[in-house]
Amino acid sequence: MSQSFLQTNTWAEFQRTLGHQVFNYDENNIKALIVRRDIPLRKNYLYISHGPEIDFNALTGGSDNAVRNFVRAMRQLAKKEKAVFVQAEPLFDSVAQVLVRQGFRPTQKKLQPAKTVVNDLTKDETEILAGFSHGTRYSLRVAQKNNLTVRESDELEVFLQLLDKTSQRQKFGTHPREYYEKFFEFFSDHAEMPVKLFVAELDGAPLAAALVLVWQGTGYYLHGASDYSRKDLRAPSLLHWEIMRQLKAEDVNNYDWWGIDSKLWPGVTEFKLGWGGQVVERPGAFVFPVRWFWYELYKLLKR
Template identity: 30%
Template sequence: MKENTNITNSSVSFLQSGAWEELQRRLGRKTIRCQTPGLSGFGILVNARFGNHYAYFPHGPSGVWSAENINEFVEKTREAAGDAKPFFLRVEPFVKDSEELSDTLKRAGFIKARANQPEETFIIDLTKHKEEILSGTEHDTRYSIRAAEKRGVVIEKTEGNSRADKFEIFWKMFEKTNERHNLSSYGKEYYRRVFFLDGDASSKTFFAYLDGEPIACATTVFFGNQAAYLYAASMDGFGKYNAPTLLIWNALLDAKENGCVSFDLWGVSSTNKKWSGVTAFKKGFGGRSVRRAGTWDIIFNNIKYQTYLLAKKIL
């Protein structure tokens, strides 16, 4: 099969921003930078127990995904990792999934792995007029936006210094949401760091209030001319007020007003039934369905790699 040497990132994910790299460092994780003429990005040296590490490039690296560039990047990464000596390298090309890219990665020695980041998403085109974006939503979504406004839901945006006294409000709702739906999550400090993210990538959290009381919230991250909706939380018993729908509508309008050209709804699934509710909710906002290339590993020590996979299943 003919090699495709022109699979190139059309954009770079906020997961490859300097601010996100700094967030990882502040969480105590060691990062590395690897730059070659064809591909570049930052990676995390993940501690996989017993002194073993692997190198993970979240939504990266970025550049031109040719076999030659990939091979060179692999070697440079092993050099950059130094004494950590990763037993495998994990990459996540921030490009559309394609047979050509899969073939190129396989020829370079990579295997498809279980996804670290969601492979499917909906992306809303913010270059359209507000009315056109609204008309592209489903009927139920438009109804929910209007109903929330009529029922007295008020949206407040927090960013910069205005976030100082709001994190604990977010965290209370987030914990309750996870308990209610039996969801796992990172530790509190991770979400604190994302809540206050600043630099070349920054976050905003939108709160929905009813009669002055917070009932829902949603966090978005801005990087360049892109915005991404990361996660949300809500209080139980307020479903009829449609606050989550109004939150996302306000978040994407805010992104548009601030010069963003796209709004990434960040994670849906056409196959996982557990995600069916979330997928249907996000689909209601319209947008273009996108499947990204996913997660790929190249193994340097197969015994350690198989032990790692087994441990992941058990623990």
């Protein structure tokens, strides 16, 4: 079983709907879903998100031999696809260490956040509330006092309109509208990995929304948006509390906030930490250059 939804066949199918080529590696207890991603200069690279996955207990002949074979296969695939480099973002330090021994090198250009916060929803509500910071509890009381409501919705346009306001305010990049439309269409009725859209409102007017993907007992808060002009109502606070309560009622065990970074997103990070979850840190990103000239040029362009 995969250790991350980003390494599942379902995610591979979704990536194909976006037009990406997807490859699979499954040899000697090492598995990886590899996505070909385009970069400037009409080039591409091979991306392994939350992988590869290595079952060290089942490896035969030593981990170095198995990983060496994996790296050799990635190099061959990269040459076949004319990829500039291979990038892996493993979940565990043990995997990162064996990759480095076989030629991968750390990079700061990661796609997935290296840190996240996870709330344990198996606790009772009183215990969960007790873990919130003073500021989080205060914001929740304000939202409740203002009679905000939260509902599950199938109206993606509500989310997209709020997202436009959020991206303009915070000046951060978002996916194209088509990405969210395909994401919602693909996962909204999926049996094993459904996405849920939650909306916080005041008298029917949307103030905040979140897209939460549910897989293997965890709800992942992947995308969010809010109307900053009504920040005084603290809609995001009630939104996430009601999401937690709804997921808990459906026997979902964890709520993953999907990324914190105090340097890149200080305000968002402070908000997420205020809910008292456990901070989980991952090793980061590692690259294996294949076409050195183009790799060095790509690094210059990304500075």
